[in-house]
Structures are given as structure tokens and as C-alpha cells.
Amino acid sequence: MYTLYYGKGAASLAVHAALKEVGVPYELVEVDLDAGQQRSPEYLRLNPRGKIPTLIIDGKPFHESAALMLMLADRHPHSNLAPPAGSLARAEWYELAVTLANDLGNNFRLWFYPSDLGASDEDLAFRSAIQLRIESMWAMLDARLADNGPYLLGETFSGVDLMLAMYMRWSRNMPRPATAWPALQKYADMMRARPSWRHITETEALTGW
Numbered sequence: 001m002y003t004l005y006y007g008k009g010a011a012s013l014a015v016h017a018a019l020k021e022v023g024v025p026y027e028l029v030e031v032d033l034d035a036g037q038q039r040s041p042e043y044l045r046l047n048p049r050g051k052i053p054t055l056i057i058d059g060k061p062f063h064e065s066a067a068l069m070l071m072l073a074d075r076h077p078h079s080n081l082a083p084p085a086g087s088l089a090r091a092e093w094y095e096l097a098v099t100l101a102n103d104l105g106n107n108f109r110l111w112f113y114p115s116d117l118g119a120s121d122e123d124l125a126f127r128s129a130i131q132l133r134i135e136s137m138w139a140m141l142d143a144r145l146a147d148n149g150p151y152l153l154g155e156t157f158s159g160v161d162l163m164l165a166m167y168m169r170w171s172r173n174m175p176r177p178a179t180a181w182p183a184l185q186k187y188a189d190m191m192r193a194r195p196s197w198r199h200i201t202e203t204e205a206l207t208g209w
């Protein structure tokens with residue numbers, strides 16, 4: 001049994017969609033980030049770093065959205081989250097998951113929480129350096145999908161597509177959102193039409209995309 005502690009549109013989003021794709025029963029507990037509930041004593045007992053998401057797997061709490069995607073893929077080997085263990089496609093899938101988490105996840109963390117590094121929203125040199133790093137990923141991913149789409153693994157959907165769609169969504173209010181790249185715009189349209197994505201959008205009452 002799974003329980004997902006989520007925040008609206010937060011790093012829990014890809015995990016939420018993955019649970020829906022797998023089709024297992026799960027419970028949702030909303031953590032109101034604006035109200036600071038991630039720093040409540042009850043939540044810190046589950047996740048001492050005070051971050052979202054936390055996924056309770058058989059009574060034990062686990063963290064880090066990319067790691068949770070890997071755990072779900074391992075626990076549901078017949079789902080569509082990842083290619084078969086040991087295959088070359090699985091190796092490529094691991095590479096993609098770690099690359100997305102490092103090069104998009106970490107940079108988005110700094111974009112939304114510049115204070116992690118003692119910077120602020122007004123620190124324009126810092127902001128434009130982070131923006132550049134995120135945009136260089138969009139350029140790379142746009143070329144990859146244009147050459148070998150429609151999914152990150154080519155013809156086959158997998159959990160890394162949920163990660164990418166989540167990160168792309170986070171860029172929607174940036175000066176140059178991911179959808180400014182043509183193959184990524186097409187990809188966003190495709191991912192938004194997925195039943196799991198539509199479900200989480202509705203459940204989390206997300207506006208925009």
C-alpha cells in the first residue's frame with residue numbers, strides 16, 4: 001500500500017502520475033507548502049528535510065522524486081514505468097532519470113529557492129545563470145525528441161516522460177518556457193493528453209498545465 005504526501009504541482013507530481021500509470025491503490029495526503037506544513041513536527045517525522053514528496057511504502061517513508069520513480073519501477077516490473085531490468089533500454093532509462101534529476105531538478109530547486117545558496121529573486125546574475133542551465137537542457141531535449149521521439153526512449157512511453165513533463169510544467173512562467181522549443185511543445189501536448197496526467201491535473205486542481 002502507498003501513501004503519497006504531495007504538494008500541488010510540486011516534485012510529487014511525477015510520482016502521483018506514476019502511481020496512476022501503475023494502477024495500484026494509493027492514498028493522497030496534501031501538504032500545503034504555502035502554509036509551511038512541510039515544516040510541521042508531524043511531517044518532519046516522516047521527512048526530516050521538510051521537502052515534498054514523501055511516499056510511504058508498506059509503512060516506511062521514502063523521499064526524492066527520481067528515487068521514488070526508480071522504486072516504483074522496481075516494485076512493478078510489469079508496469080509501463082521502465083523497460084525490463086538488465087536491458088540496454090533500462091540502462092538508458094537510468095541515465096535519463098539521473099540526468100533529468102541532476103540537470104533540471106537541481107536547477108529548478110535553485111530557481112524556486114535561490115535562498116538555498118544565499119541568493120534571492122533580485123540577484124539577476126544568479127537567476128540568469130540558472131536560466132541558462134535550464135534552457136540548455138531544453139535545447140538538448142528538444143533536439144533529442146525531434147530526432148528520436150515521440151518519447152524520451154523513442155517509441156515507448158516510460159516514467160522518465162512523467163519526470164520531464166513535470167519539469168517542463170515548472171518552466172511555464174519562466175522568461176522562455178520549455179514549450180518555446182517546437183518539439184517540446186508537441187511533447188507537452190502529447191503528455192497533457194495522457195489519462196494519468198489529466199487525472200493528476202484534476203485531482204490536484206492545477207491551473208495552467
Ligand SMILES: N[C@@H](CCC(=O)N[C@@H](CS)C(=O)NCC(=O)O)C(=O)O
Nearest residue numbers: 010011038050051052053064065066
Ligand atoms: N530533489 C527533491 C526536491 C524536493 C523539493 O525541493 N520539493 C519542494 C517542492 S517542489 C519542497 O518541498 N519545497 C518546500 C521547501 O523546501 O520548504 C525531489 O525531487 O524530491
